[in-house]
Amino acid sequence: ATKKSLDNLKSSYDALEKDSNEALDANIKKNRELLAELEAKQKAMAAEQDKLNKLKADLLKSSTRLAELEKIMADKEAAMKKLKETLSKSLKAFEGKGLTVTERDGKVYVSMENKLLFESGSWTVGTEGKKAVDLVGKVLGDNPDISVLIEGHTDNDKIIGSIGGGVENNWDLSTKRATAIVTILSANAKVKKENLTAAGRGEFAPLLSNETAEGKAKNRRIEFILTPKLDELSKLLNEL
Template sequence: MIKKVALAVVVLGLTTSCVSKKIYNDLENKYADLKKERNALADENGALSKSKNQLEQEKTSLQTELDKAKAERDKLANDYAATKKSLDNLKASYAALEKNSNDALDSNMKKNRELLAELEAKQSKLTAEQERLDKLKADLASSTSRLAELEKMMADKEAGMNKLKETLSKALNAFEGKGLTVEHRNGKVYVSMENKLLFESGSWTVGSEGKKAVTAVGKVLGDNPEISVLIEGHTDNDKITGTIGGGVENNWDLSTKRATAIVNILSENKKVDKKNLTAAGRGEYAPLMANETAEGKAKNRRIEIILTPKLDEISKLMSEL
């Protein structure tokens, strides 16, 4: 709109040398008002962007919404085609009625009047169909554009998570074969650390080697502030008896204390935004293997650091589809 007003001022200046000062001033004031409005909208947009950080959705959910949007786009395309066909039929009918009207005008005025009335009704319907067709075309174009934007944003997020996985793998290369793995799946990066790297049995104090690994993760997170981090503690199904260290009540409690210990180490890096960190204890209820063997129990005793891209912009775009 601002560009249009500015162009109008230039055109007026080129096409006439007699533009009144009032008209010029009105246009200039309107241009200034529009700039203020644009700046206000930009400020409001910035404020809204800051409030988006509470939104988080899983990529699988977004994929479902994307499929729905694609289906809606396809439906609009089909509706467009059907409406265009109807429009063509109406135009043909209109032409036939008009010809019949001209042929019968002299011989039958009554029939001609009825035919004219029918023509008017057809014309009205034709106009309505044309308006609907134009709206469908606009909706289809808008939906297609937003879908393309959404697909690009999702592809960018996926590429970013691939790069993050590679960065973490390089940073944690020294711990390969020591109970640490880095995986990228379902749009997230999972850093899994077995307890043999982190904790003594029944303890939630991180050993020196484990602290090095967690600190390395924290360094990568500090360079990627737009990542949400969930730290999950997991145990085997051995019941806790007696008092361990400062005392824990059960596996829920132990897994939570261990997750919190990892959060505390990550928080030591001043570049890591603590608002992005969440500690959770899952106890024995999300095992990787059956707890029937020593090997299975060892695999189940672990910390998982789950890195998820913030999806506020994608969520906003999905809500507009």
């Protein structure tokens, strides 16, 4: 009986040992799987942390560039306000003679009516008009980083026949007048010719209706459109 009990006990022990070994192997396997999973998650977290650090660095870099951009824009705006004030002061003698200086959308506009500049149908600048254009040129010479578009405008009266050597239409007349202004500005050695552009817009950008004589007079004009060079701004914008 004792031997039988001993055999039963041994069998139970063997079974228990087998179960324990199987449980231990299962636990070891599970632990290895958990460790592998943990290692994979740690690698993923490290990769995410690297990505987050890069995003933070990029954000800091972009923020710095944005601050630089805002400063440049503020400086450009202040410079254009100062330019407008300088032009207004220089051209004060021509107030009430068909000349206005305004600022909008970051640009300065100097508008001169044809009564100040040209005889009817002519693109030869008169003495008084040349004085005004020379004053604009003097200011431009002191501001070499300003691009200038000179636009010629007419009313909608059709050109009939030959005028002063031949003008085909209002496009032609407005272009010749704009070019005449560029020629005067270019005579100033301090004015950079590469900053000047002459354009004729004919009758197609009126200020007022051409139904009245007053409207036509306002529409016959030369406009100087002064714009700060934006190369630096464009470069920063591309880097953002």
